[in-house]
Amino acid sequence: MCGIAGIFHLNGAPAAPAVLRKMADVLAHRGPDGEGFYVDGMVGLGHRRLAIIDLSAAGHQPMVTADEKIAIVYNGEIYNFRELRAELEGLGHQFKSRTDSEVVLQAWQEWGPDCVKRFNGMFAFAIWDKRDQSLYLVRDRYGIKPLYWARWGSTFLFGSEQKAILQHPDARREVDPEAMLEYFTFQNIFTDRTLLKNVRLIPAGTIARMPLGHDADPELNRYWDYDFREPDAPADPREYREELDRLMKQAVSRQLVSDVELGSYLSGGMDSGTLTALASRELPYIKTFTCGFDLSSASGIEMSFDERVKAEAMSAVYKTEHYEMVLKAGDMERAMPRLAHHLEEPRVGQSYPNYYAAQLASKFVKVVLSGAGGDELFGGYPWRYYRAVRCNGFEDYIDQYYKYWQRLIANEDIKRVFSPIWSQVDQVWTRDIFRDVFQQRDIELERPEDFINHSLYFEAKTFLHGLLVVEDKLSMSHGLETRVPFLDNDLVDFAMSCPVALKLNNLEDVVRIDENDLREKGHAYFEKTKDGKQILRDVMEKYIPQDIASAVKQGFSAPDASWFKGESIDFVRRVLFEGQPALFEILDPQPVRELVSAHFEGQQNRRLLIWSLLNVEQWLQDVFDSSDGALVTESNLRTNA
Secondary structure, eight states, X not given: OEEEEEEEEXXXXXXXXXXXXXXXXXXXXXXXXXXXXEEETTEEEEEEEOOOXXXXXGGOSSEEOTTSSEEEXXXXXXXXXXXXXXXXXXXXXXXXXXXXXXXXXXXXXXXXXXXXXXXXXXXXXXXXXXXXXXXXXXXXXXXXXXOEEEEETTXXXXXXXXXXXXXXXXXXXXXOHHHHHHHHHHSSOOSSBOSBTTEEEOOTTEEEEXXXXXXXXXXXXXXXXXXXXXXXXXXXXXHHHHHHHHHHHHHHHHTTOOSSOEEEEOOSSHXXXXXXXXXXXXXXXXXXXXEEEOXXXXXXXXXXXXXXXXXXXXXXXXXXXXXXXXXOHHHHHHHXXXXXXXXXXXXXXXXXXXXXXXXXXXXXXXXXXXXXXXXXXXXXXXXXXXGGSSXXXXXXXXXXXXXXXXXXXXXXXXXXXXXXXXXXXXXXXHHHHHHGGGTTOOSOOOSHHHHXXXXXXXXXXXXIHHHHHHHHHHHHTTTOEEEOGGGOHHHHHHHHHXXXXXXXXXXXXXXXXXXXXXXXXXXXXXHHSOOOOHHHHHHHTTTSOHHHHTSOOOOSOOOHHHHTTTTTHHHHHHHHTSSOOGGGGTSOHHHHHHHHHHHHTTSSOOHHHHHHHHHHHHHHIIIIITTTOOXXXXXXXXXXX
């Protein structure tokens, strides 16, 4: 697990070693155990190492093949690397290290870009291949490890984080107004854009190729995508349960490979509890970590947000060495500058609890297991899917589900909020952005199961991807590697072909609910739709306490709805109501403050919007203040011309 960065001058100009070092140095938090550089004329590759497998100098990167025709910088873990190494040795390859990175390098030498289809793991890597004078950037199936690129003229840059790209003197810092509109609609970015114009994210499951002399953006080739669909001839439910049991144990066992100590998050929920239960069978006294919340000023549903008691009970069952911390209202304010710097741009949810959880775990281990992916694969959010379970074809489905996913600012408010830059985004249709997630759609939507599978596809591609990007940034900010066993290839393949009826136990009843009830907000609707992950619950009952296996889904969230009206209200007012926030060069302060005030007065729960406004404001300060420049937008570029 590492940080990578690089330069490729498409016109053949030499790459500057001093600039390459600066790009790698800002990623030192990702790789505190070493550094390395490779420069070959117009190409420069930089690496910061977090040593997890083969801690010796033999694991040093960049790595180059014996014939010096291929060089790699690599970030990730390939869990089936031993099997691939044995196959490559049978083909005559010789190895100098015990690392998976060398396996990736020699697999590329043997099989070319098709080698990525053989990898079971998480990875982002860059390959300079002299055989066709091309730079390749590759990202894993699910997008667990991020990889960014940018091009200004003939200068092509890449990095594990955007801040590496921004170290190059050719880089420009300019807000992307279309990405900003996308974010403030969905609290996420579904496209490959970032909040910085010209800086893009390699899509998950994609190989990008940039040949020498190329005068356009890189060629993108998607080598894998999700495919949730009902089986033509479903097996007996008992067979599905037996296979899920086998695959869960296999996935956890595969991801325990490490030459350093490994721990696990233990939130009090089923997913992290399952991983801890299975890992503790192979690693006695494994260390576990929980973040709880001070609920002294919380109210309503937020009174259930602290799961420390459940986590402590499971720790006792599995005999783990357990550590926990309690977050209070002021902790968000304290963490915000560092969090925004490392996160680089906000994505889904309120992520500062993840920052503190990673900080806690990093004090004791270098690798931690996370339960991310369990909900998205096995239907953990049924109250969301059921809002678009009865539709009149694909376009009607899009209309219904799109309306639900306007998480921050609804369509009727967006023009007013974005009035300062509306002329730059008035041709952007966020419904089209939503619809374009389904570029590979090839099945007719007729049954409720078809619509559910489309929702599972959508959430894996967008919501889960956002969670993974956030988790990577915040764990690596503390030099911590996070592993996600639910995203083992074999387990994902199984989940995508598992019948919806085995995931959602209440599907037939919900389909019969009055359509007006499906639009309900609040407790009554939730009570009718709170099933989900049924097959996983059935299988895991043998490993985790029954009350955990049958518990209602609880997200990892702080009681911010209460805090933003109480203990944190002065902080919110100071950031958004005083002075001249940079944010208001993009958004109109009056409608924004009206929306925030509605939360203060208890009229609406706007916690997600408030968090996003605070985070974007801090991000703007971090990115533009650090460059000693004003906020750059197209409008003030024209004004200053």
